[in-house]
Every structure is written in C-alpha cells, then in structure tokens.
Amino acid sequence: MTDGTDIRRNDGAGDAKSFKGFCQEFSKIPGPGGEAPPLLRVSGLTRRYGACIGCAEVGFDLWPGEVMGIVGESGSGKSTLLACLAGHLAPDAGQVLWRDRDGRTRDVLTMSEPERRMLARTDWAFVHQNPRDGLRMGVSAGGNVGERLMAVGARHYGRIRATAADWLGRVEIDPGRIDDAPHRFSGGMQQRLQIARNLVTHPRLVLMDEPTGGLDVSVQARLLDLLRGLVREMGLSAVVVTHDLAVVRLLAHRLMVMKDGRVVEAGLTDQVLDDPQHPYTQLLVSSVLQV
C-alpha cells in the first residue's frame, strides 16, 4: 500500500519532470520548418511612449507554418508590438529580420518605405480587429479583394474578378454578393471579407489583431475554424494578438504572455496554458470563465 503510493508519487514526479524537460527541449527545436532558418526573427524590440513603456526587449523567432499567439491584458503592449512589427509604428530599438522569398534576410525596420509598402501588400497581411479599419467600406466586396492584386500590377478585369469570386467562396461569402458594399455585410462577414482581401496575394506572414474581437461566440467559432483551415492549407505563418485564451488554444502553436510591456512567459501553447509558471500567467489562466 505504502509502496504503491510511493510508486505512484514517484511516477507522478518523474512524469512531471520528464514532461517539463521534454517541453524545454521541444521549444528549442526549430519549429515545423525543421532545419530551415526562421521566417521572422525579432530581437530587442522596444517602444516607449514618453516615460511609459509600450513594449520592451521583446524577442522571438517565427518559423514557416507556425502560429504565434500573444496574450496579455489591455495595456500590456500586445498591440504596440504588433504595430511595430507591421511598420505602423517606429520602434525605438530592436531588429525585425525577415527572410524574403529569395532566402535573403532583411531588416524590416531599416527598409525604405516603398520596399516596406511592397512587402505589406505582397508577403505580409494585417487583419485589424475592426473590419472598418481594414476594408474600404465604399468599395464593393470584389474591389476590396482585388485591390491588392491591382496594387501589384494585375490589369486583367476578368481574372481579377474570378480570383475575387474564388476567395469570397473560400471565406464562405456567397460569390453572388461580389458587387455589394461591405457596409451591407454582417460583422462576421466583414471580418471574413477582410481576411480574403489580405490572403488573396498569398502572403507568407499574417499579423492579426484580435481577429475575433466583437463577434458573438458562434460566429467566432466559424471564423476560427476558417482561419485554422486556411493557415494549414496555405502553410501560413501568423502572429495572433488576443486577450482570448480560447483563441490561442485553437490557433497558436506557441504562446507569449505579456505584462507591462514585457514578455513574462513563452512556450508551447498547451504547456503555458496547462502548466503556467509565472504568477501573472497563473492568474490569467485561472481567470477564464467556465461555462
């Protein structure tokens, strides 16, 4: 009896130790890309707002096909970090190294503006929390999806329209509504349209700021399903900023937890959520409402 408990306890302790060791080992493995170098290598990224810290000393690697989640409470620097990555904000210090299609490594922050814009409409995509920020509300759904194509030089109306219709179908919008303006769409449809508009040029990196924010739960679930399918199918790499732990549980392979502008914990999503180490992460995980 006593032996049994001991054994069980030993086994348990041993399991926990080996699992933790496994996780530590695993987080060092260079992602699903195997030997390939990371797609995005961020180091020392810092942005201050006067005396306040937006984000400080943030660094991570993102491999091809990998989805990185960033969670934290409001004001923890998630959106600042994402805006710095996307080039919407100029960071005070740090590097964002990007491996382009030719395998060259470029520092996104020192790129010229035309190069950055080109990158932003070809290889990168940005999904805003509010679809109104990411869509042209006065332009038809087809025009919205086609804009990126036309911006990189597509000049064949028939082909642009066919591609737009195809993408509307892929994000579960009836292609018959291709000429409707987005303000006639529901919130969930607008968000899906924004995603179609971003993915039409087959980007390699998608930055998402609260992609499911402001949507009701059933619509959220369908959107997450769709995103998960697209990420897998297209082999996208993505950085998803959210305060919704369920979203990262579903989407993200790895997770960073931010507090007061700093990364307090990082690791595999399941590892961080099931076995949080930092007191703040423990608080965050225990704060999730159970239905």
Add this chain to the structure above:
Amino acid sequence: MTVQDSGYTFAYLDEATKRMIRRALLKAVAIPGYQVPFASREMPMPYGWGTGGVQLTAACLTPGDVLKVIDQGADDTTNAVSIRSFFARVAGIATTEATAEATIIQTRHRIPETPLTEDQILVFQVPIPEPLRFLEPRETETRRMHALADYGLMQVRLYEDIARHGAITRAYAYPVRVEGRYVMDPSPIPRFDNPKLDRSAALMLFGAGREQRIHALPPWTRVESLDFEDYPFEASRPDAPCALCGATDSYLDEVITDDAGGRMFVCSDTDHCAGRRAAGHRGASTETGA
C-alpha cells in the same frame, strides 16, 4: 489702347510673380505629371473661371505672341471672350480664333481638333489637379501615394466602374499615366481628347488657381490612359456627324433646339467647324438651309 495706357504691368501680373510661376513651370516640365505647388494670386475673376490658366498664360506671354482662348472648344463664349479681351488690354498682344495662327492657346476642357505644332503652348484651366482626391481625401496621403507610385486604388475605381456599369464610364477627366510614372488628371477634357495628349508636339501646361498647383507635359511625352487588358481605353464620341459641317471625326456638343425634344449634334471646336464649312463641307442642317 496700348499697354502703357492701361496702367498695368505687361500681362497684368508683376514681374516677381511671373518669375515665381515660371520657376514652378520649369519644375513641372522637368518632372512630367508631377503637381508643383505655387503661390497662386488673386485674379480679377472668381475661382473656377480659369484663375490658374490665366496666371500661366500671363507668365508665358511675350509681346509677339498671338493668343487664342477657348471654353469647351468655343471661341465665342463669355469666358473665352473676356479672357481674350483681358489679355489684349493688359498685354497688348494680338488675339485670334484660328488654332493654326495662335502661339499660346488657353483652354477650358478641350484640346483643339487641329493638330498642334512644336511652336505652340496649350494652357489648361484645371479645377481639381489631384486625380486621387475622391479616393483619398487627405492631401498628405495622396502626395505619399504619388511619391511611392502607389496607384492600386485608382485601378480599384475603374474596376468598380466596370463592376457596376459593365464599362469604364468615366467620360471626362479620365486619369492618365505620364511616362510610366505619375498618374495625372488631365483636367476635365472629354476622354475623346486623351489620345491627343500622347506624344503631343505642343507643350502642355496645367494650372489650378484655387488648388495652387501646376503640372505639365513637355512635348512628345508618353501619356497612357489607365485601363484593363480586357477593357481597353476607348475614346468615345456621339455616333453622329456634325449637323453643320458633317465631320465624323470631331468631338460633338449636343444642342437642344426646341421644347419638343429636337436636338442636333455640332462640333464643339467652333474654329474647326467654321474652317470646314469655309472649305465647302456641309452637314445635315446646312445642306438645304444655307
């Protein structure tokens, strides 16, 4: 009345202002299609009546010049007549209605039918020089878009036209791309005139007085109208001959002749039409009548 009697500096504007405008013009010619800001002056006419064009004409005029002014192609409308007499008075220069005789032609919304030569300057009156204005209201942003040649949005507008109407319906101020670089609003000329911009022998200057912008096309500049491969640009005109001179290749005005729906199409370029009639050409309404 001579210029000295009129009490004005030659061509109304003071010399410093003309020099400032010429500097802006030189820059505009050096960067075809680029909108150069200039310190537009108050002119003795309201904005929208050609204050920009008048200032460019004043800066370009020399005492030996012969000036022609047209308004929608016509030499005999209020605006054309008054601008012509204005410069006859303040510059003492000769004026004409014949395109071939003019050295400077100020125009509102047309390019003459008679081909222009290298010895002529065409000055356009421009209401809104910014082709992206109604797509992007912020001037700071449109200037950045021009700087980065970020013209996808312009194409989106043409896409919307085809999606809604089945064709590009833009009939005037049809956007063009200059030397493969800047997208330019050619002022509200009918799109029928767009092909005349391409590799034109004459220097073309565009002045927007209220908006304080000058842009220019040096002679022989490549100018392409924006379009799609499967919806190519077409210069459109009413499918009728001129009722007065019978021309089938000129741009036509539709004139309502009575309250019973009667109408006729006549050449918008009055000098061209009169020249053809003088040469013996007749249209449907002049064959029997005159």
